[in-house]
Amino acid sequence: MELLAQLGQGFVAAATPMNLLMCLLGVVLGQIIGVLPGIGPSAAIALLLPLTYGSSPTGAVIMFAGIYYGAQYGGTLTSVLINVPGESSSVMTTLDGYQMALQGRGGVALGIAAIGSFIAGCLGTVGLMLLAPPLSKVALAFGPPEYCALVLLGLTALAAVGGSVLKGLATGTAGMLLGTIGIDPQVGVPRFDFGQLWLLDGVDFIVLAVALFGVGEVLASCRMGAADPILNVGRVLPNREEWRQARMAILRGSGIGFLIGILPAAGATIASFVAYIAEKKVAKDPSRFGKGAIEGVAGPESANNAASAGAMVPMFALGVPGSNTTAVMLAALIMFGLRPGPDMFTTNASLVWAVIASMFIGNLILLVLNLPLAGLFARLLQIRYRWIYPPILAICLTGVVSHANNVEDAWLMLAFGALGWLMKRYDWSAAPMILGLVLGPIFENSLRQSLTLSHGSGTIFLTRPISAVLFALAVMAVTAPLWSRIFRAKTV
């Protein structure tokens, strides 16, 4: 009852004309940021931070939160329409979202992403409201062995994402291998930099994603003498059958996204990977995935939005950032003279509840904006491809160069783009490579830290309950096809 009263007060504070305007500004800016490759929500908030100095902390934090979850949806637009993930958390959406667009169901893909994001955003906010203090304690129990086990669970996705298991494993391992380029974070020595200073920072996710998905797709689609078809936009709202297929995916994605979002450094990217794999595992016909399955859009999209709410749990309850973006938001709270931490819910209750209430409002604004706009955005597909692909290449180049202000990254993008083109021609899935690049360094660091903690004993992974459960889940995920084959053989 007390919670509802506080939420009511939060709505009163969030519904002032100024705060509503900040919320609208935040979600719209977030969406634009999400569309642009190379500029993430954390960079956008950092850029806007000086402009909010002197304004109301509540309004500023409402706007920053709006940018955060608005960006998650913005990344969806480019993933579905042009196969370029604007954010790492949108990589999985490209797999089925773009296929849906090619089948003339781009409107439905954007529509279900908007509906899923709305439901997941609201459920995540309810989770934030009810579970922040107890869940943040669980998140703190995550040490290196638990992270190692969680990443191992994510890595089981490598074989499941692509069409060919062998090729998926190969490209995934190649991604992990690329993740070792740069300074070894454990001992601070350079590895695999081949004497190039610009490689000391490693291969950035955005360079690889833009190259493999954006440039590779363009090179594969602009072939000489190819037809230049005008794609259908189709309807935006899912029909009864599509809704039946997507509704459980949205709920599962919301749960997965929220729980993984709470874990510091895990965030929306791993959440969307795990949600996609979960959908593929529970599907009656997993072969539909990668060919335009609506659950392949609904699950990851719900997960990445719920993860944004989840990432605010440790930020508000403990003063620990759950992601890059919440780290910048935390800096903003400190700049406004607030002290994030366990007493945030008591000493700054009005701000916290206003932000929570604004997240409900912001998610509603996103839905109201995006359902009508989805059809408009999807009309991009009706422009002839020969007018579309040169601007896509220009955006890819600009995004990559601006990301680290480094022209060498553009060369790297070109090389990986050519590789992505070949991979697409011969059905080598690109998504496991991205997954490997993102998860590889986390896996290596957590493994080395765990073995340091245990003095080299591998039993540390089995003696800690959370890590043991996650390891068991990873083993189950790998062996599930084998067990189901044995089970089927026995029942026939």
Add this chain to the structure above:
Amino acid sequence: MNHRIAPGELILALFFALLGGLWVVAALRMPLWQGFIPQSGFMPLWYGITLAGLAAAILARLWLGKEQPRQEEPIGKALVVIAVIAATVLGFELIGFAPSIFLLLLVLFAAVERLPLARSAAVAAGVTAVLFLIFRTWLRVSLPVGPLGI
């Protein structure tokens, strides 16, 4: 072996096998294990071995004809586009960001796709201006600058 292996598929498998091999060789020159802790070369060594092994398995499947052959499509235009992108990246440091992007768009529209020149120039200028405004003016990203200052 009486089937034809697609050259591109072979190139990909060989590329990944060589990449794995390169990582193995380089990792062996790094410390692998000290006391009870894996060192810098340990994980790269295993990644390299795994990648080389997987690529070898794919090569074997190709050799045995177990991979479905793909229909080859023309590659001429893709190679032209790669060359145009390479010229654009070269241009970033020579003539600056905005002129390079404008030329990339103009060449692709007018020369590669043979679209009307005036319309191509107008769209190229518009897209370049929007990108310049968003990234340079609004987000204040410092992009490569040429003799024209843009």
